[in-house]
Every structure is written in structure tokens, then in C-alpha cells.
Amino acid sequence: MLKSDFPGAGGPFAIGGAALALCVATLAICWPGVAMYDSVWQYQQALSGHYNDWHPPVMARLWALLHRLGPGAAPMFLAQIVLYWLGLGLWGVALARGGRGIAGLVVLAIGACPVFLGWQVTVLKDAQMAAAMLAATGLIAWWRLAGRAVPVAATVAAGMLLAYSVLVRSNAVFAVVPLAVMLTRWSAGRKLVVGAIGVVLVLAVSPLINHRVFGAVQSGVTRAQPLYDMAGIAHFSRTIETGGLLPEELALIEARHCYKPFFWDSLADPRRCGVITERLETVGMGAVGAAWARAILYHPLAYAEHRIGHLNMTWRFIVPAHVPSAAPPEGGEPNTIGLINPGKAHVTLARAGAWVAETPVGWPIMWIVVAGGVMFAARSSTGPARDLAVALAISALVLEASFAVISIASDLRYHLWAMIASALAAVLMAGYALPRRALWIGGGALALVVAAATAARIALPPGPATYDGMLG
Incomplete structure (x- = not known):
């Protein structure tokens, strides 16, 4: 059974206004976004009209279209930040509308977490994926949490956002297809079969879209x-x-x-x-x-x-402290094509994100355990919030499992969606009166993992602290 938050903890209008204010503040503090090495490469393609498939070309193609609105990273930055806070705002207001104002505020706090927001203000495919998926799931949650069917127009809009997500990140298929399948009302067996077939089909079709539709040449x-x-x-x-x-x-x-x-x-x-x-x-x-x-x-x-x-x-489980590529960047890649850095206020955000990245909040392994705990606790619950929590948790877990086979780098940004999705799933399940056994087992597993990871960071000798140091 779902429980409500304390009365007056945060009404829908207050949550919506807070989401809008956070969106405006993010744009003001971090304008015009941070352009990392990948961003520079993709912007060069957008300017030249010559595309390759090292990064999924849909982002460079979209950047070329948005370039008509203004130069540099600003148009892409605006799009991804608006989608990010739109999605979180829809989640927060939908929860507040159901009497869970505190949960709505927690959703906004998740979005404002410096390590998540610090990476989200970088114009990268990982941030684009997270923003599009948050907006898509927020649209669905708006209707599902009210116990209503999602209208056709909203379904189409969410589908387009998920399609962009799966095209903008090569391994996003492992997050998007499970999420989409879990949002259906099919049986568990059918979801498994359709999900497996869907992943295979997307993996087969995506290269054709990249090369034949978007005109990207093969890069190796x-x-x-x-x-x-x-x-x-x-x-x-x-x-x-x-x-x-x-x-x-x-x-x-x-x-x-x-x-x-x-x-x-x-x-x-x-x-x-x-x-x-x-x-x-x-x-x-x-x-x-x-x-x-x-x-x-x-x-x-x-x-x-x-x-x-x-x-x-x-x-980032049994590793030394301060492993590189976790902290959000304070500035972008030097370039000569007009991509500039935000001001000093953004540096404060990035440094706060660097600090949080060294805590369990910045360890993907912790969020994997959280998602697993959501799945364990959800067995005794029913309702729209539970179904959405399970869909988010499975999306996060399947994506994280894919790294066991398909992954060549360990940047924290690759886990942005999985970490945020796990946090949202936990918020949704916190509204249920969960069995004490589930809380003890889930809490115990989380405590053991965090303790082991913390001990490793204390005991292991520090490694190289920079990218160049990791290269050797």
C-alpha cells in the first residue's frame, strides 16, 4: 500500500516552480555548456557536414540543425538541460500530485546532485541520453502515476525521445529496450522474449541507420x-x-x-x-x-x-581512491572553432561534483545494489509506482550488466542514466510499506558493498590521478 508524505511538504505547483527555477539556474550558471574532446569532434562534423560513426552521428546531425539557432554548444546545451529538468519536473509534480510532496522534492534533489548535474551540463552523448530518457519517462509517469492511460500524443513523444536515446549512445539499447518492454502490460515471459529480440534488432539496424540515413562513414x-x-x-x-x-x-x-x-x-x-x-x-x-x-x-x-x-x-568497486574520469570537468577541450567555457560559478559546481564523486553517491556499484534492492522489495508490492520503479531498475541493471561484455573505458559519465534511474526507482519504492525483511536484506547488502569499497580506497595504494598518468 502506498503511503503519503506529510501534508504541505510540497505541492505540485511548488515542485513545478522549483524545477523551473533549477532549470533557469542551471542555464545561467553553466551557459553555454562544457565541450569536452568528444564534443569538439562532433561539432567539427556538424560544421563540416562530414560525419563518421566513431560517435553515433545522430547527435552531430542534430547539432547541425540547431546550429542555425546560434553558434557553439549553446543550442545543444539548452536542449539537453530543458529536457533534463522537464523530465525531473514531471516526475516530481506527478509524485506531489499523488500526495508525495517530499518524494517530489527528493527527485529534484537528485537532479541537483553536483556529480549528476556536473556531468549533465557537458554537451555529450551520455548527457543527451540521460536527458532524453528522463523526459520520456517523466511523460509516462505523469499519466501512469495518476492511474490513467498515456495518451497517444504523449506516447509518440516519449517514443521519439527513447528512439533518440538509443541512437545517441551505442550501448543505450541495453537501457532503452528493457525500459520500453517493462512499461508494457505483457506477461513476464513475453517481455523477456520481446526484449531479447528487440536488443538484437536494434544492434543490427543501428549501423544501417548511422551509415545509410545519417551518411556516416566507417571509422574503425x-x-x-x-x-x-x-x-x-x-x-x-x-x-x-x-x-x-x-x-x-x-x-x-x-x-x-x-x-x-x-x-x-x-x-x-x-x-x-x-x-x-x-x-x-x-x-x-x-x-x-x-x-x-x-x-x-x-x-x-x-x-x-x-x-x-x-x-x-x-x-568503481575495489579500487583506490581518486580514480580519474569521475569528476565533472571544470572546463572544456581547447579548440579553435568557437566552443567556449562557462564562468567561475560553473567551476564551483564541478568541484562540488568532484567531491561527491569520491563518496558512495559517485560509485556505480552502490546504485547497482540499490536497483537490485528495488527489485527485491518490489515483489510484495503492486501499483503504478511499483511498475515504474521496476522498469527503471531493470533498465539500470541491464545497462550495467552489458559492461561485463561491451565496454572499453571506465568514465563515470557512462553510468549517468543508470545511477539516476536507480535513485528514481528507490524514491518510488519508498512510498510503499515495505516488508521489514526486504529492508534488512537490502540495507545489509548496501552496507556491505559500501564498506568493502570504502576499505579498498583506504587500503589500496593510490594510482595515477590524471588521464595522462593512466596512459603511463
Whole structure:
């Protein structure tokens, strides 16, 4: 049974006004957004009209359209911040309208959390994905939490936002398809089958859309995952007998310490092991894929060791303190194409985000446990809020599980949607009178994980604190 918050804790108009104020404040403090390295690359494509598929081209194409409204990152920044706070505002007002004003305020507090907001003000595909998915789910929640069917127009709008989400981030399929399937009223078996088929279809169709609809040329990005996995397998098995890498390439990887559980970047860096990447670019993708499959088949233990090590890093579980690529950037990538930095007020936000990123709030592993706890607690509950919580939790968990197989870097921004979705799911489930057993088990699991991660940060020697330091 759902419980209401304290009377007067926050009415719908107050929550809506607060969301609008936070949106305006974000735009004012962080204008015109932060343009990181990826942003500069995509903006160059938007200006030139020449696109490749290293980053999904839908964002660069959209940027080219919005460029008519003004130069630089500002139009894209405006779009993603409006969608971000629109989605959170819809969630907050929908909860307040049902008597859960405190929950509505908590939703806005989640959005204002410096580590989440600090990354959201960067003009990146990860922030675009999170903003679009928040707006889509907020639209659905507006109607579902009131016990009403979602109108056709709202369904179409949410569907378009989810379609953009799945196109703007290559692994977003693992978040979007499970979310969409869980929002249906199908049976559990049908959801599982349709979800699995949907993921496969999207993975098959997305490259066609990127190349034939958006006109992106192939960049060789599809070789990055095989190369990283083959390097990991070679590192742990100490052999290249599967044919994926040449003997001298394995020797180079070991001599220059190019294999790192944190990311694949050293393998592509011309100063490190970039010659290996250059060679594989001349090899057909079929041959690369076959060598990749053989390496995994012949050395499954080495592959598992490699993937578990990387998963631990990207989930930021048993790692030293101050692992790089967690703090929101204080400024953007230097460039000559008109992408400028926000003012000093934004630096304060970024530094606050850097501090929060070192706490459990900035550890993806904590939010994975929270999402798992939501699933465990939801077994004894019913209702629209429970169904939405489960959809958000499954979206987060499937996305996080995908990193066990498909991931080549450990930046915190990759987990932005999963972390926010898990937080929203927890807020939704907090409205139910949950069984004491579920609270004890969920709370205990969370405490153990946080304790283990904290102990690791205290006990392990600090590693490199910068990107260049991680490269070696």
C-alpha cells in the first residue's frame, strides 16, 4: 500500500516552480555548456557536414540543425538541460500530485546532485541520453502515476525521445529496450522474449541507420572492442597462439604497459601501442571478429579475468581512491572553432561534483545494489509506482550488466542514466510499506558493498590521478 508524505511538504505547483527555477539556474550558471574532446569532434562534423560513426552521428546531425539557432554548444546545451529538468519536473509534480510532496522534492534533489548535474551540463552523448530518457519517462509517469492511460500524443513523444536515446549512445539499447518492454502490460515471459529480440534488432539496424540515413562513414570503431579484449586475453594468458595479435605486438603491449583494466586508450595512443590499432584497421572486420572469437574460445579464463577486472574498474568497486574520469570537468577541450567555457560559478559546481564523486553517491556499484534492492522489495508490492520503479531498475541493471561484455573505458559519465534511474526507482519504492525483511536484506547488502569499497580506497595504494598518468 502506498503511503503519503506529510501534508504541505510540497505541492505540485511548488515542485513545478522549483524545477523551473533549477532549470533557469542551471542555464545561467553553466551557459553555454562544457565541450569536452568528444564534443569538439562532433561539432567539427556538424560544421563540416562530414560525419563518421566513431560517435553515433545522430547527435552531430542534430547539432547541425540547431546550429542555425546560434553558434557553439549553446543550442545543444539548452536542449539537453530543458529536457533534463522537464523530465525531473514531471516526475516530481506527478509524485506531489499523488500526495508525495517530499518524494517530489527528493527527485529534484537528485537532479541537483553536483556529480549528476556536473556531468549533465557537458554537451555529450551520455548527457543527451540521460536527458532524453528522463523526459520520456517523466511523460509516462505523469499519466501512469495518476492511474490513467498515456495518451497517444504523449506516447509518440516519449517514443521519439527513447528512439533518440538509443541512437545517441551505442550501448543505450541495453537501457532503452528493457525500459520500453517493462512499461508494457505483457506477461513476464513475453517481455523477456520481446526484449531479447528487440536488443538484437536494434544492434543490427543501428549501423544501417548511422551509415545509410545519417551518411556516416566507417571509422574503425568496431575494431576497438575486439582489440581491447584480445589485448586483455594476451596479457593474462601470455600467448597469442589464437592469431589475434602478432608476437611482436604482445611484446610491445607488455613492454609499454599498454593493457590497462581502466581503458583501452593506451592501445590506440600513437605514443604507446597505436601501431597495433593501425595494423588492425587494414584487416577486414570479418577476420578481426573471427580472431576475437577464437581468443575468447581458447582462453575463456583469461577473457573472464580481463572482463572482471575492467568491470570492477568501471563499477568503481575495489579500487583506490581518486580514480580519474569521475569528476565533472571544470572546463572544456581547447579548440579553435568557437566552443567556449562557462564562468567561475560553473567551476564551483564541478568541484562540488568532484567531491561527491569520491563518496558512495559517485560509485556505480552502490546504485547497482540499490536497483537490485528495488527489485527485491518490489515483489510484495503492486501499483503504478511499483511498475515504474521496476522498469527503471531493470533498465539500470541491464545497462550495467552489458559492461561485463561491451565496454572499453571506465568514465563515470557512462553510468549517468543508470545511477539516476536507480535513485528514481528507490524514491518510488519508498512510498510503499515495505516488508521489514526486504529492508534488512537490502540495507545489509548496501552496507556491505559500501564498506568493502570504502576499505579498498583506504587500503589500496593510490594510482595515477590524471588521464595522462593512466596512459603511463
